[in-house]
Structure formats: C-alpha cells, structure tokens
Amino acid sequence: MSSLAHASSKNHTPSLASLQSLYQDRMELVNEKILASLECSVPLIQEIAGYLIRQGGKRLRPLLTLASADLCGYQGQDHIGLAAAVEFIHTATLLHDDVVDESELRRGVATANTVWDNTASVLVGDFLFSRAFQLMVEQGSLPILKVLSDASARIAEGEVMQLASARNINLSEDQYLEVISAKTACLFEAATHVGGLVANTSEAQVNAIKQFGFDLGVAFQLTDDALDYSSTKEALGKSIGDDFAEGKVTLPILFAYQAASAQDKAFIKKCFGELNQAEGDLERMIKILIQTGALSATLEKAQGYIQNAYKCLEDFPYSLRKLALQEVLDFVLARDH
C-alpha cells in the first residue's frame, strides 16, 4: 500500500494532523457555532447533545467542508455554519444508528438503561437533524439545501438497505457498494460538495471536489469494515468484531465467503445467515479472512477509490491545503483506527 504514499507522507505516518492544524482557527469557529446551536430551553437536550458533540471524534466531515471551500478559493464565513450542519447530520445519524444496532445486539432483551438511551437517541437525533436544517436555512442557499436534504434522504435509504440485507451472505459486491455509497460516502460527498458550492467556483471544480468526497467516503467505509477484523481494541476505541456479532455482512466477509472451502462456507453461513455464534468463532473468522486474502482484497478495493480521489485533486494548484487533503487520503488507507 505504501506505493500510494505521496510526498506528504513519505517521512511520517499519514494522519489528519496537517488538515487539523491548517484549519484549527476555523474549526474553533465551527465548534463555537455548534455549541451556540445547541442552546435550547430543554436542559436534557443540551446535556445529551452537548456530551455527544463534545466527545467529538475526528470531525473529519466538517473539516472536509472547510478544506473544500478553501481549496475552491472561498473567502467568506458561510462555510462555518455549513460545516456545523454537516457535523449535526453526522451525529444525528450516529445516534439513530445506535438505536438500530443496539436493538440487533440486544436480541430482544432491553435493560431500562438502554431503553432510556434509545429514547433519548431518537429524539436528540431528531433535534440535531432539525438544527442542521436551521443552520442551512440561515445560510440561505437553496442549492446547498438541496444537496444536504438529498443526502439525508439517501443516508436513510442506505441504512434501511443495510438492514434489509443484514445476514444475507449472498449479497453481491455491487449491492454492498450501493449500501455504503448511500449510508457513508453520500455524506462525505455532500460535505465536500457544499464546500465547492459555497465557494461559487466553476462547475468543473465543484464536480471534482464532490467526486473527491465520494471516493474518499467509499474508501473510508471499506477500511472501516476491514478494521473491524484487523485492528486492536486499543486502537479502535471499541471492541473489534462488532460487525461480526451483529451479523453485518461487509465486503471482507463477502470476499472470504467466495474464496472459502465448503466447510468454511458453512461456518460463515452459520455465523451470519443464522447469527449462530459460539466462543472462538470470531477468531476462526479472522483466520479465514486472512487465509483467503479477503482483508487485503478489501483494502485493494479501497486503494482504487483513493487513487480516483487523488485524480480529482489533479487540477487544483499545488498548495498546503491540497497536500493536507492528499494526506487525508493516505491516512484513510494507513489508519489503524
């Protein structure tokens, strides 16, 4: 994979540090906007939403909005609110995802505590989603509102598709790519697309930065799906094998199933199709994934999307912001979390 490593990452492990450092000031404005937008008369919302938003994570999507606008020559301040809106949509999606995933994990038994979490997750997610639209309305561009409302609908479609295809070991690669395009890549695409739109640049540049976001998003989800079997708990910040426990059929599993022996095929079918799992099964699955080359095949696939994303940046002039965006691409391939 190091063959893809570019100038920016030759001498160090690629990370998001360059991007974060380049946009530190503006990300502080985004954070202020986020906190100001959480102000509301209901203490419980402020508490829960504030906690979630403060936990933060990588803030990759709003960073991409800022960087895309900047790369397209934007000089104004409207991208601050839009970056906050993108982060709100992302957080709302995560909250509702939790409800969906938890309900699968629970397998029919809920504690009072997870019930309260579910309830709060649904409603606070709705609140954040509405706030996202309020921020977009405040900015006042209908084309941008269109991009983000289209993306929101498509994310919901992707989530339902994923649900409908859960435990389906006969999913095709195309169907899987359709699911992750909708549930993940779509918001990356929207994040960079609105950056281009707010900059009011040429159609060619807008399309290039939009496609960059999409390809990055697909690669991000592919490496995510591989990491769920190949990372360590410490690096990932959550247990590995979550997808396995939920019976979520991802590309590594599809690749492994195709290449597996009859005996291993039956094992995979039992684990995913029937969600019948015993101790040691995750370890056996990981062994099959390595033996069949399914993990490296998944990462190779991701590499293809990263290469496309590189091409999207070709026509933008050499600059620190371009280097930082290229390093994001290297990071997505090289990351262990």
Place this chain on the structure above:
Amino acid sequence: MSSLAHASSKNHTPSLASLQSLYQDRMELVNEKILASLECSVPLIQEIAGYLIRQGGKRLRPLLTLASADLCGYQGQDHIGLAAAVEFIHTATLLHDDVVDESELRRGVATANTVWDNTASVLVGDFLFSRAFQLMVEQGSLPILKVLSDASARIAEGEVMQLASARNINLSEDQYLEVISAKTACLFEAATHVGGLVANTSEAQVNAIKQFGFDLGVAFQLTDDALDYSSTKEALGKSIGDDFAEGKVTLPILFAYQAASAQDKAFIKKCFGELNQAEGDLERMIKILIQTGALSATLEKAQGYIQNAYKCLEDFPYSLRKLALQEVLDFVLARDH
C-alpha cells in the same frame, strides 16, 4: 359546550366533512404527491412508508395548509407539495413517538417483532423527514423552509420535555402547556402559517392564520388528553387509558391531583410517580377525574383556545372555506375520536 356551536354546526354534529369535501380535489393531488415522493429504490421503505401513509388518519394538518392558503387567496399549486411535506413531518414524528412510547410500555422487555418495528420506525421516520425537506426545497421558499425547520426542532424539544417531565405529578399547568405547545400545537401552527406565507398575503392575515393554527393545536391536544380517559375504545380506535398506562401526566391528571383528597393524591402519586398500577386502577382514576371535575375543566380550557381561534378568523370575509374552518373548531371540541 354547545354555547360555542356556531351556524355551521347547529343542525348536525360538527365534523371534518365540510373541509374534506371542499378540498377533495386538491387533497387528491396531495395524495398523488405523497405517493410519488415515496418512490425510492428501497422496497422496504416504500412498503413501510406507503403502508403508514395509506393508513392515513384524518389528514387534518395538510388540509389546514390547503385551507389556509385558500382563505388567504392563494391561486397557485405550490401548497400541494407543502401540504405533503407537513404530512411527512407529522408521520415521521408519529413513527419516532412510537419508538419512545413503546419503549416505555415494554418496560425493558422487547420481542424481536417490536425491535424490528423500532428499527424500521426510526429509519423510515428519518427518510420521511428528509423527504419533507426535499419537498420544501423543491418549492423553493426560504421563509417557508425556516418555518418548518424551526417547527421540527421545536417538536423534538417538546418530545424531550415530555420525556423529562414524565411521571412528574408536580408539573405546573404552564409547564404542561409549554410541552403541548411544542410537541403538538407547533406543527398545526406551521401548517397554517405556510398556507398564509405561500399566499403572499398581508402580514396581518399571515399572523391571524398562524395564530389560528396554534390555538387549534393546543385545543386539539387538550381534548386528546381528555379523550384518553373519556372516550370508548370503539370511537378512539385504540384502547383508552394509554396515557395512564405510560404514566404520562396530562392536564386532566394535574387538575385531578390538585382537587383530590389526601387519599386520592397518594393513589395518583402511586400510579404516575411510581408507575405502580394494579387492575381496577384505571377505573378508579376515571372516577376521580369525573368527581373532581378535571375532565370538564380540561375541556373548558380547550374551549378558551377554540374561542381565540374563532377570533383569528374574524377579519376574513364570510365564505364556505371560513365556515369549514370554523366547523373544524367545533369538531375539535365535540369529537369523540
């Protein structure tokens, strides 16, 4: 209550029939728009959303958007899509409400079936909510987008407020009114407000029809809360006492608690504060509600809001559409479902 009955309702039980008949053609366009907007590549979404939307209910909110636009002299077709958007927001809210309510009812035990329902409810709700925004973007008015995104955020706030005040028997009347203003009246207000806005009429007319929607909405929730104890299962189409079973403290309960004997106060506290309920408790609660006059006090309160709503219509000229909207007010007070 019959003192409030006006010309339109003197000789028959007030209903929504006049309004429905007046806007039958346009409601068919709204239904077509709704069905067309449900088109998507995910069969499961079309199935679930289509089923929910077809079940329909009264369609009161989109009817109010149509009637408000008409009352304000609107001649165009933009209100069709907006009425569909209002219905989508309403349906999305109901779906997410179900998750919240179910999780309370279940008290920690979920069947696989309710889990699937929850999951689908969350995601299909998100899809409908996004579709609502897509419809508004299509219509292209930022002031209208502002009204409906503000309303959506406020509805979520109201739901969380309700959750936070569940089982709180010491809720004040003002706090209760704040909750129902946000969770219910707000969308009625938005439904009529966008009708006025799309008609591009005078500020005075827009404000009048907006206030009409709000007052109607508060009255609607008040009678709803009374009906949960006074209707019959047949009329309501669902079991009575749902609020009781969930420990949802509504105005009838607050009024009863204030006027109850020490013994009955302890009983109410046990049923709501501790959610400790035995067979026969609902019947005893209904008896207390009648003895203390709490149900009639609640309906009297509703009557006050209906009177205000009547006043909002005063300056609109005498017409069939005005009569139909007045009959809606009578219906809200007189309804048994």
